[in-house]
Amino acid sequence: MTSIAHERFHAVAEEPAYARENAPAVGRSAPAAISLTGLEKSFGANRVLRGINLHIPAGQFVAVIGKSGCGKSTLLRILMGLDEPSAGELDFEDADGAQASPNTRIVFQEPRLLPWLSVADNVVVGLGDGIDSRAAAKAADAVLAEVQLGEKTREWPARLSGGQRQRVALARALVSRPGVLALDEPLGALDALTRISMQELINRVWRELGFTAVLVTHDVSEAVHLADRVIVLDEGRIALDLPIPYPHPRRHGNPDLAELEGRLLAAILGTDGDH
Numbered sequence: 381m382t383s384i385a386h387e388r389f390h391a392v393a394e395e396p397a398y399a400r401e402n403a404p405a406v407g408r409s410a411p412a413a414i415s416l417t418g419l420e421k422s423f424g425a426n427r428v429l430r431g432i433n434l435h436i437p438a439g440q441f442v443a444v445i446g447k448s449g450c451g452k453s454t455l456l457r458i459l460m461g462l463d464e465p466s467a468g469e470l471d472f473e474d475a476d477g478a479q480a481s482p483n484t485r486i487v488f489q490e491p492r493l494l495p496w497l498s499v500a501d502n503v504v505v506g507l508g509d510g511i512d513s514r515a516a517a518k519a520a521d522a523v524l525a526e527v528q529l530g531e532k533t534r535e536w537p538a539r540l541s542g543g544q545r546q547r548v549a550l551a552r553a554l555v556s557r558p559g560v561l562a563l564d565e566p567l568g569a570l571d572a573l574t575r576i577s578m579q580e581l582i583n584r585v586w587r588e589l590g591f592t593a594v595l596v597t598h599d600v601s602e603a604v605h606l607a608d609r610v611i612v613l614d615e616g617r618i619a620l621d622l623p624i625p626y627p628h629p630r631r632h633g634n635p636d637l638a639e640l641e642g643r644l645l646a647a648i649l650g651t652d653g654d655h
């Protein structure tokens with residue numbers, strides 16, 4: 381495993397006006413650091429995660445990549461509290477290193493929208509209960525504008541394209557201003573051009589809002605375009621921990637990124653030592 385001294389290569393911009401004025405207090409949390417220590421997960425005799433040690437600083441964007449079945453989604457589910465580890469520890473820390481319980485949200489490959497609710501009401505679902513309905517509607521409209529769906533707030537999900545539906549799912553995750561956002565192959569079902577525009581959108585909202593992001597993807601190009609750091613999982617272990625030391629936003633076709641993509645592919649396919 382290659383360990384890295386993390387540096388922030390992106391400047392988190394000052395909080396945008398829409399976020400200050402329209403984000404409700406409910407759920408809102410500062411970006412949190414994530415620490416995994418000796419994390420293990422078994423399903424019966426199947427040892428899926430085998431002693432994962434990983435520290436993700438607050439605000440970092442990490443991509444997790446690896447062969448099908450290597451444990452990526454299991455790791456993400458444990459991070460989100462959707463599954464329990466068999467052994468080891470998961471801790472969140474605030475900027476002072478104190479234990480934290482950040483607001484965490486996840487976006488899946490399928491948008492999972494409720495078909496009987498409008499686009500705006502689907503986003504309001506992301507706020508949970510206990511928030512004034514006018515404040516919730518205002519927050520939903522603002523975040524929908526941020527994901528360029530300001531024209532579609534009253535539309536039904538069935539009348540949107542696949543990319544638009546996934547932008548609603550992203551807006552539903554962002555409306556409560558999470559400190560940690562998990563992305564489980566969120567662009568996997570989209571065509572190549574929509575993927576690129578969604579990558580730009582994810583990169584922009586991350587730079588603007590500054591949450592900690594963990595992205596599971598099969599796409600090495602997506603990983604090096606979005607992440608500060610890419611973790612390659614192999615049979616439940618970290619096979620490579622690769623920093624991507626370039627400022628955001630990143631250009632497609634950059635030869636330095638192409639070289640990193642090659643290294644990642646070799647690590648995923650287990651051909652690092654071959655010539």
Ligand SMILES: Nc1ncnc2c1ncn2[C@@H]1O[C@H](COP(=O)(O)OP(=O)(O)OP(=O)(O)O)[C@@H](O)[C@H]1O
Nearest residue numbers: 423426428446447448449450451452453454455598
């Ligand atoms: N709830 C479960 N019960 C039993 N086995 C499970 C469960 N969830 C995952 N597994 C097993 O854990 C292993 C890792 O699955 P996981 O979904 O984490 O892999 P992945 O790397 O995300 O795969 P993919 O890239 O195909 O989505 C697989 O062998 C899978 O069958």
